Amino acid sequence: MEEQLQVAPSELEIIRQDFEKKSSELGKRIEQLEEGKMxxxxxxxxxxxxxxxxxxxxxxxxxDLESLKTNYKKLRLSMRTESKNEQDELRARVAELERSLCLYRNHNSVMELRASLRKIKEMKEKIEELETTLQSFEMRIEFLEANEEQWKGQLHYSQDQVRSRDYIMGEAVTQIREVVDYLQTLVVQADILSVKYELELDKGQELASLVRKIKALSIMAKSYL
Incomplete structure (x- = not known):
């Protein structure tokens, strides 16, 4: 019995020690867990x-991305607005240049028309001078022809008059040739002007009449050659 009692405490001691050991291990484990938890x-x-x-x-x-999107939209809108403004400015500039060009052309056309009218006036005056010259030649020739029979009866005087007549006729032919040449030049110039102003009714009719008159004078002058 005593042996059993002596043995029993030993077993209890062992159990206690084992419990303490396990408790210590468990405590350490718990501490480790707490540390791991921490x-x-x-x-x-x-x-x-x-x-x-x-x-x-x-x-x-x-x-930032949303701000970039907003700025991009604003930039595109601004670029479209600026592009539209630039296009409007270019259109306005082109229209202004076209108006300026039109005014310039009209001004030049008026200047050309005035110059042509002055030329026509000069041509009319020259034609009137040529008509007067031709009439003078005709009168002188008629006078010579009318007195030709009388000069035949007066030999001495006739020879002088014939020489004078030949000289006058030579001078007249020379001047008539010059008149014919000038008339030909006037015909060419008048044809050019009539083509240039054929769309203007009044000027076209005036030029056509002038051309006919010049051609008639040219034919008349040639008949004396």
């Missing part, structure tokens, strides 16, 4: 902080 909590805090930073960065990137 590290895990710290890691979670770090991860949470990193996640918050990433979220803020993501929000900032999204805000």
């Amino acid at each position: 590290h895990l909590k710290l890691d979670m805090e770090v991860q949470k902080s990193e996640a918050e930073k990433l979220r803020k960065r993501k929000n900032k990137v999204e805000e």
Whole structure:
């Protein structure tokens, strides 16, 4: 019995020691778990902080992207507006240049018309002078022809008059040739002017009449050659 009692405490001691050992191991384990929990909590805090930073960065990137989109839209609108304004300015400039060109052309046309009218007036005056000259030649020739029979009866005087008549006729032929040449030049100039102003009824009729008159004078002058 005593042996059993002596043995029993030993077993209890063993159990107690084993319990204490396990309790100690469990305590250490718990401490390790607590420490691991603390590290895990710290890691979670770090991860949470990193996640918050990433979220803020993501929000900032999204805000920047939205701002870029807004600025891009404003830029496109501004470019379209500026392009439209430039196109309107170019159209206005082109219209202004066209008006200026039209005015310039009209001014030149008026100047050309005035110059042509002056030329026509000069041609009319020259034709009147030529008509007077031809009439003078005709009168002189008629006078010579009328007195030709009388000069035949007066030999001495007749010879002088014939020489005088030949000289006058030679001079007349020379001047008539010059008249014919000038009339030909006038015909060419009048034809050019009539073509140029054929769309203007009054001027076209006036030029046509002038051309006919010049041609008639030319034919008349040629008959004396």
